[in-house]
Amino acid sequence: MGKVEFPEVKYHIQMKKGDVGRYVFLPGDPGRTDHIAKLFDNSKLVASNREYRTFTGTLLGEKVSVTSTGIGGPSTAIAVEELIAIGADTFIRVGTSGGMQPEQIPGELAICLAAIRDEGTSMAYLPPEFPAVADITVTQALKQAAINLNVPYRVGITQSKDSFYGQHEPERMPVADHLLQRWKAWKMGGAICSEMEAATLFILGNIYRKRTGGIMLVAANQESDDPNVGVVEELDDLMAVSIEALKILIKLDKKTE
Amino acid sequence: MAVRKTKQGAQHHIHLHTGDVGRYVLLPGDPGRCEMMAEYFDEPKFIVQNREYVTYTGKLLGQKVAVTSTGIGCPSTAIAVEELIAIGADTFIRVGTSGGIQPGTKVGEVAIVTGAIRDEGTSLHYMPIEFPAVADIDVVQALKEGAIRAKVPYRLGITQSKDSFYGEVEPDRMPMADHLKNRWKAWVDGGAVCSEMESSVLFIISSIHRKRAGGVMLMAGSVDTQPQTEEEFAEFHKLFDVHRAISTAIEGLKILIENDLK
Numbered sequence: 452m453g454k455v456e457f458p459e460v461k462y463h464i465q466m467k468k469g470d471v472g473r474y475v476f477l478p479g480d481p482g483r484t485d486h487i488a489k490l491f492d493n494s495k496l497v498a499s500n501r502e503y504r505t506f507t508g509t510l511l512g513e514k515v516s517v518t519s520t521g522i523g524g525p526s527t528a529i530a531v532e533e534l535i536a537i538g539a540d541t542f543i544r545v546g547t548s549g550g551m552q553p554e555q556i557p558g559e560l561a562i563c564l565a566a567i568r569d570e571g572t573s574m575a576y577l578p579p580e581f582p583a584v585a586d587i588t589v590t591q592a593l594k595q596a597a598i599n600l601n602v603p604y605r606v607g608i609t610q611s612k613d614s615f616y617g618q619h620e621p622e623r624m625p626v627a628d629h630l631l632q633r634w635k636a637w638k639m640g641g642a643i644c645s646e647m648e649a650a651t652l653f654i655l656g657n658i659y660r661k662r663t664g665g666i667m668l669v670a671a672n673q674e675s676d677d678p679n680v681g682v683v684e685e686l687d688d689l690m691a692v693s694i695e696a697l698k699i700l701i702k703l704d705k706k707t708e
Numbered sequence: 709m710a711v712r713k714t715k716q717g718a719q720h721h722i723h724l725h726t727g728d729v730g731r732y733v734l735l736p737g738d739p740g741r742c743e744m745m746a747e748y749f750d751e752p753k754f755i756v757q758n759r760e761y762v763t764y765t766g767k768l769l770g771q772k773v774a775v776t777s778t779g780i781g782c783p784s785t786a787i788a789v790e791e792l793i794a795i796g797a798d799t800f801i802r803v804g805t806s807g808g809i810q811p812g813t814k815v816g817e818v819a820i821v822t823g824a825i826r827d828e829g830t831s832l833h834y835m836p837i838e839f840p841a842v843a844d845i846d847v848v849q850a851l852k853e854g855a856i857r858a859k860v861p862y863r864l865g866i867t868q869s870k871d872s873f874y875g876e877v878e879p880d881r882m883p884m885a886d887h888l889k890n891r892w893k894a895w896v897d898g899g900a901v902c903s904e905m906e907s908s909v910l911f912i913i914s915s916i917h918r919k920r921a922g923g924v925m926l927m928a929g930s931v932d933t934q935p936q937t938e939e940e941f942a943e944f945h946k947l948f949d950v951h952r953a954i955s956t957a958i959e960g961l962k963i964l965i966e967n968d969l970k
Binding site: 578657 | 897
């Protein structure tokens with residue numbers, strides 16, 4: 452196998468050292484990078500290639516960035532590998548999700564302590580017995596931020612899946628029984644949300660000794676015991692709590708440096 | 709099928725009744741360590757022993773606390789935790805000894821466990837393998853502050869919960885040697901901090917029952933820091949002192965109780 456030489460500019464994210472700070476927000480949707488960047492000081496579009504779109508700015512005088520990962524573990528792993536290679540060391544996944552416990556109300560936030568590895572990408576890195584766990588300091592900062600801004604939240608486990616429609620319309624899948632049985636197990640285990648990227652991010656964070664965390668808006672809840680439960684697509688609380696959490700982390704880092 | 713109880717109505721294996729323990733329970737593996745842990749309690753009292761399950765209770769900050777041994781391994785631990793939950797316990801701190809995984813780990817450091825590698829069979833009877841065995845964040849945070857209060861050097865991280873002790877310490881003589889060594893390398897690369905035999909099933913059962921669990925493990929150093937000379941062995945035995953893990957757990961438990969009382 453020939454060794455492929457990659458240029459200084461990373462192949463997929465189209466960025467090099469210096470283009471991002473050590474702190475990076477990771478939304479799935481490239482369209483949401485603008486929304487987050489508006490909350491930075493001095494934000495500037497740095498690169499946009501495929502589903503990877505990056506803005507860099509500052510918070511409390513520290514360089515911070517937002518890079519979209521696209522949907523799923525495969526594109527997320529590429530983004531995180533390349534961001535680490537150009538110097539990022541603290542990642543907060545910011546996204547939307549579905550609730551999994553009957554009492555969850557759309558609009559509340561799910562802070563991800565760990566992830567169910569219901570996906571294929573992280574298996575290329577570590578056997579499935581290894582837990583996908585977020586960094587405790589990042590998780591604690593996200594929790595503190597939700598408390599500071601008085602936004603309802605819960606801390607728990609997310610299901611990181613590969614198949615969106617396998618979750619939403621399991622009955623029409625050839626492996627319907629398998630999907631339904633596993634979903635029941637995740638619910639009984641207390642999982643609080645379902646999304647598609649956190650497990651890969653947490654596993655890479657463990658391997659490279661980088662800090663990771665995740666915060667998800669619970670946009671809908673198919674498991675709600677309220678039949679009239681609505682859908683919340685308003686992202687302002689999610690964004691405000693994420694920014695507040697990063698400020699908490701930056702202050703902590705400045706204290707320990 | 710109904711859960712069997714003893715003739716006196718106690719839980720089948722741990723021989724305890726509802727009301728015997730409070731909500732807070734320390735879980736050592738070794739029954740021989742229960743008494744020394746109970747000495748940290750106010751009003752320590754021996755309650756019962758059956759098989760490898762020994763229980764003492766007492767008080768901390770005026771609240772009822774207990775220590776129950778689990779025996780070695782996840783099978784006996786699962787039984788202890790199921791039965792303790794059935795009689796009202798809701799907060800568990802595993803306190804034990806372990807081997808350090810990361811190079812440079814010094815004997816006497818404690819590991820505060822954030823999650824566990826499910827390298828065992830018991831938790832698979834409860835949950836598919838992809839589900840993470842993760843500790844409760846409030847317990848982890850309390851143990852971290854507990855280590856600082858107890859002035860014990862600590863590392864936060866993931867533990868390997870294995871079924872085979874000798875498969876870990878003497879993999880070369882096992883029929884599955886290559887498999888065991890490949891996986892061990894993956895755990896090292898993944899950043900796991902210690903290796904022991906009970907945490908993963910405690911965390912999985914606690915998630916299912918919505919109970920709080922965490923763990924603090926005294927570490928015996930890593931492969932590269934093992935003692936070589938007589939002086940180093942003497943120093944090793946001085947530092948490999950389980951009271952470091954116990955005092956961290958006791959301080960952490962007090963912090964949890966303080967927060968719960970608020």
